[in-house]
Structure formats: structure tokens, C-alpha cells
Amino acid sequence: MKIGYLMQEGVPDLDVVSGAQLHVQAVITGLQKRGHQVRTFLPRAKRPVWSDDLNQAQWQPTQYTFSESPWFRLVERPLRRMQAELRLPYFNLFESLRFSDAAGQALAHCDLIFERFGFMGFAGALTARRLNIPHILEVNGDVPKEVEVLGVKMSAAQRATSLQVVRRTFAAATGIVCVAPMLKQNLVKEMQLDPDKIEVILNGADTELFAAPKDQMAIREKFGIASRPTITFVGTFQPWHGINLLLDSFVGVQKKNSNVQMLLVGEGGGRAEAKQRVEREGWDNAVQFLGRLENRAVADILAITDVAVIPFPYLKSDIVGSPLKIFEYMAAGCPIVASWAPIHDVIEHAVTGLRVPPADADALAEMLAHVLADADLRARLGMRARQVALERYSWDNTIQQLEIFFDRVLTKHLKGRTA
Numbered sequence: 001m002k003i004g005y006l007m008q009e010g011v012p013d014l015d016v017v018s019g020a021q022l023h024v025q026a027v028i029t030g031l032q033k034r035g036h037q038v039r040t041f042l043p044r045a046k047r048p049v050w051s052d053d054l055n056q057a058q059w060q061p062t063q064y065t066f067s068e069s070p071w072f073r074l075v076e077r078p079l080r081r082m083q084a085e086l087r088l089p090y091f092n093l094f095e096s097l098r099f100s101d102a103a104g105q106a107l108a109h110c111d112l113i114f115e116r117f118g119f120m121g122f123a124g125a126l127t128a129r130r131l132n133i134p135h136i137l138e139v140n141g142d143v144p145k146e147v148e149v150l151g152v153k154m155s156a157a158q159r160a161t162s163l164q165v166v167r168r169t170f171a172a173a174t175g176i177v178c179v180a181p182m183l184k185q186n187l188v189k190e191m192q193l194d195p196d197k198i199e200v201i202l203n204g205a206d207t208e209l210f211a212a213p214k215d216q217m218a219i220r221e222k223f224g225i226a227s228r229p230t231i232t233f234v235g236t237f238q239p240w241h242g243i244n245l246l247l248d249s250f251v252g253v254q255k256k257n258s259n260v261q262m263l264l265v266g267e268g269g270g271r272a273e274a275k276q277r278v279e280r281e282g283w284d285n286a287v288q289f290l291g292r293l294e295n296r297a298v299a300d301i302l303a304i305t306d307v308a309v310i311p312f313p314y315l316k317s318d319i320v321g322s323p324l325k326i327f328e329y330m331a332a333g334c335p336i337v338a339s340w341a342p343i344h345d346v347i348e349h350a351v352t353g354l355r356v357p358p359a360d361a362d363a364l365a366e367m368l369a370h371v372l373a374d375a376d377l378r379a380r381l382g383m384r385a386r387q388v389a390l391e392r393y394s395w396d397n398t399i400q401q402l403e404i405f406f407d408r409v410l411t412k413h414l415k416g417r418t419a
Contacts, residue, residue: 007042111134124169141320176199177200233266240314306378313359336381352384
């Protein structure tokens with residue numbers, strides 16, 4: 001297949017390590033390894049560009065056609081002026097038309113468009129309609145909810161307009177890939193979508209990297225990490241990652257094990273606040289911020305981890321998704337402590353990890369201390385977690401499921417064209 005992998009504004013920076021970046025690279029390179037041609041199309045420096053090989057990182061500029069014409073600008077300028085003067089809701093219309101114009105040139109040879117869904121982006125749907133090819137959306141979370149949690153200020157009219165755009169984008173898609181069952185349920189219920197066009201395909205991990213044997217002593221020397229009972233968190237310090245909750249629980253863990261240390265891997269908006277908290281508590285020797293690490297280094301850190309943790313700070317569990325850290329923790333053979341929130345449903349309680357009520361620092365502390373105190377429990381949970389990851393959650397498995405769904409959607413589309 002010839003696949004156009006499309007991302008609009010708000011896309012992950014492919015030059016900066018993050019869960020989203022790792023996901024994008026794994027999907028694109030995985031499809032290419034399976035023999036498919038994948039052209040990545042996205043904005044860089046506010047200009048749409050494309051590449052057929054992410055490893056080469058040579059992005060080609062695209063050309064505009066109708067959106068550079070005088071009549072387009074003649075319509076755009078007065079409407080933008082009226083929008084500003086009347087304070088009308090932002091609709092993303094002209095940006096989407098311009099982006100679709102460029103995408104139509106770069107992706108004209110493709111059999112289908114696979115788009116990583118972004119808030120208020122409907123250029124992919126416009127492009128697929130113009131090219132008369134299937135448009136498959138990849139939905140990695142409840143984006144409108146995440147925007148709200150991040151504190152993006154919108155008026156009632158802006159919120160209503162943005163949700164209408166999102167609904168129409170989902171409705172126009174030929175197929176939708178969801179990374180979690182709860183996410184599919186939400187789309188069917190809230191967006192009134194046909195469940196038959198939605199496929200649940202979970203994320204994965206580089207199981208070869210994370211499950212490979214490692215020299216723990218060398219890792220400790222490399223990163224300057226003492227040989228002490230170790231709790232590790234990996235993430236981007238988003239509000240739903242619950243870093244404050246984790247630090248609250250650390251107080252209770254220290255009461256039961258004064259020798260414990262915690263490693264925090266990643267960067268993000270909540271990191272500065274967390275670092276200030278650590279300094280106030282005098283935890284400089286107990287909590288280390290390792291910053292953003294390449295995937296190989298993350299695998300090393302997990303190899304010296306006694307328990308990997310995934311807190312969840314909300315009683316109302318309406319943030320859903322499929323965090324990569326879960327699959328990487330499992331592949332690394334880490335015993336995991338997570339929450340009962342649906343976002344952590346991949347973890348089977350007392351089999352591949354242990355789960356506690358969300359937003360409960362005392363319960364989290366109790367469980368972390370319990371796991372640290374029981375070596376046999378850690379070995380049993382870690383062994384089973386790794387086994388399940390190798391059986392079900394490799395990126396190869398994810399890519400094969402995507403391939404099957406693409407083929408089904410494309411076959412149905414072609415039959416519809418010839419009917």
C-alpha cells in the first residue's frame with residue numbers, strides 16, 4: 001500500500017523524544033518494514049513538508065495551488081477581519097484549506113491517508129475527499145478533554161464550535177483506530193459514531209530493546225545511581241500523570257523504607273513544580289530528575305528499577321488512552337503499581353501488576369511499600385508482565401493489526417467506487 005501519514009498543527013516534534021514521537025516513528029517505520037510505502041506529511045516551521053524516510057530526515061517543501069491565488073486571499077482577508085472584530089469563534093478554516101491544498105499535491109499518489117488526530121484539524125478529511133481515497137483517523141486520547149485539563153481558555157461559543165468540528169471530522173472519517181477500548185466507547189456514545197468503523201488497536205513497545213539482558217552495575221555507574229530500593233516513573237509531567245500525587249505518596253513510602261529512592265524520567269510542564277517540592281522536602285538525595293532520555297537509556301533505567309509506577313490523580317476517570325510507559329514497563333519485566341482508572345486497564349491486577357484507587361496517595365504509598373518489601377512478589381509480577389508484553393504488545397503486533405484494518409477499509413472503499 002501507498003500510505004500518507006498526516007499530522008496537522010500540534011503534532012509531536014519528531015526531533016524531541018516523547019511518547020508521541022516514539023509512537024509516530026514506530027508506526028511509520030513498522031509499516032515500511034512490512035513493505036508499504038509511507039510518506040509523512042506535517043508542518044515544520046509553519047510550512048507543510050513531506051518525507052519518505054524518517055531516518056534520513058530530509059524534509060521536502062510542498063507547493064500550494066488554489067490557496068495562493070488572489071481570489072483565495074480576497075475571501076480570506078475580510079473574513080478574518082470580521083472574525084477578529086466581532087470576536088467570532090476560531091474555526092481553523094483557512095489554515096485547514098491551505099494545509100489540504102499542499103497535502104493534495106504531496107499525497108496524490110497514495111492509496112489512503114492515515115492521520116494522527118489533532119484538535120480542530122480537518123484538513124485530512126478535506127484532502128481524502130478531494131483525492132477520493134480512504135481517510136483513517138488515529139485517535140490516541142480524548143483530545144478535547146486533554147485540552148480542557150491543560151487549562152486552554154475557550155469561551156462557550158469557541159468550545160461549542162471546536163466540538164462541532166471534532167464531531168464532523170470523526171463522522172467524515174472512513175475508519176478510526178482507537179488505542180483503548182474505553183476510548184472507542186466514548187466515541188460511540190459522545191460522537192454518535194458507527195462502532196463498526198472503529199477498530200481498537202493497542203500501542204506497543206520495542207520488546208527486543210526493553211526485554212534484553214543488561215549490566216545493572218554498569219548502568220548504575222553510568223547514571224550515578226546508588227544500589228538502593230528504587231521506584232521509577234517515566235512521563236512528560238502532564239497534569240493527568242499525577243506527579244504531585246506520586247510525591248505525596250513518597251512521604252508514606254519513606255516512613256516504611258527510609259532507604260528508598262525515586263527516579264523521575266522525562267520533561268514537561270509539571271517538572272519545575274515537582275523539583276521545587278523535592279527541594280522543599282529535602283529529598284535531594286532520595287529523588288533524582290533524570291530529564292528526557294533516549295529510549296535505550298529508558299530501558300537501562302527500567303533494568304535497575306524495583307517497582308515502576310503509574311499514578312492517576314483524578315477520581316473521575318475520563319482521561320483515556322494507551323500510555324507507552326505501560327508496555328515498556330511490562331517488556332522490561334518491572335513490577336508495576338498503577339490505578340484502577342480505565343487508562344490502566346491493560347494491567348491485570350495481581351498478574352501483571354497491582355492497582356490502587358486513583359487520587360489516593362495513602363493507597364499508592366501502601367502498595368509501593370508492599371511491593372518493595374516482597375522480592376518474590378516483584379519477581380512473579382515482573383516475569384509475567386514481560387511474558388505478556390512479548391506475546392501481545394510488541395510494535396510488530398500493533399503494525400500487523402493496523403495492516404489488516406487498512407486492507408479491510410481500502411477493500412470496502414474500492415468496492416464502493418466500482419458499485
